Amino acid sequence: QCPGSQGRPSKTAVPGADAAVERLVELNKHHPALLAYYTNDEGAPSECTRARYRNLSAWDGSHAVLQVTIGEDEPHRAGNCADSASECMDDFARYEDSTDILGVDSYAFSNWSTRSLQHSRANAAPTDPNRRSDMVAEFRALAATYGRAGTREFSRRKTNLCVTQIHDGKNYKMYEEASEPPFAVKRAMAFAAIVAGCQNLLLYSFADIFRGPGDRIDLLTNATVERRLSELKMLGRELQELEPFFLAEESG
Helix, strand or coil: CCCCECCECCCCCCCCHHHHHHHHHHHHCCCCCCCEEEEEECCCCCHHHHHHHHHHHHHCCCCEEEEEECCCCCCCCCCCCCCCHHHHCCCHHHHCCCCCEEEEEEECHHHCCHHHHCCCCCCCCCCCCCCCCCHHHHHHHHHHHHHCHHHHHHHHHCEEEEEEECCCHHHCHHHCCCCCCCHHHHHHHHHHHHHHCCCCEEEECHHHHCCCHHHCHHHCCHHHHHHHHHHHHHHHHHHHHCHHHHHCCCCC
16 A cells, blocks of 8 residues: 555655565456455555556556545544534545545444544544534535535546445454444444445445454354344345335436
């Protein structure tokens, strides 16, 4: 990933990175499990992401490039947000020359404790402790993002994606006091994303189904894994049944 993303928080470029990425592309571009190249996790578009996009498109024209953004907690936007969370969400137009697919990480309110709401990432300013984080605010932020002219124009030419974070926050040390969203919240997150204007939905993540709190496998039970899988199957069936409605063109 490019410097400045969550996977590479340092802003220092790695010598030889492009050559290393090209070798990885050559090794993997024909692998049947490859879906897309992920180049930027919750970071700002940059000359690195633009150059990486151009290179990947030249090295492998058969696979898309994927990036994910976020709202007020994104490092490059921290401290520059208005009071409304929707003002902190990105206009997709900024990513036009950096990616084929752009996603928005959407977090459930139950995944955020009071402590984690005030949590400051190492390269971000502290979040306003008085700002509410709930499903209503999250939906308003998503709707505002997907409703922007730049985002709509991006989505006509490229692909948007909503990455709903359905995992237990305790799987990640920075949110150790958080909790796993109940099924009703997972379901609400998925439908809220679609109503907001999301073209595609990705439930994050498969790996987290098999993780215990704090990544302790000894705290994970078979019953928990089966419940999580069962919930995802129920949600998948419901979304599939409604697919004709979601894809129908407006009339009248």
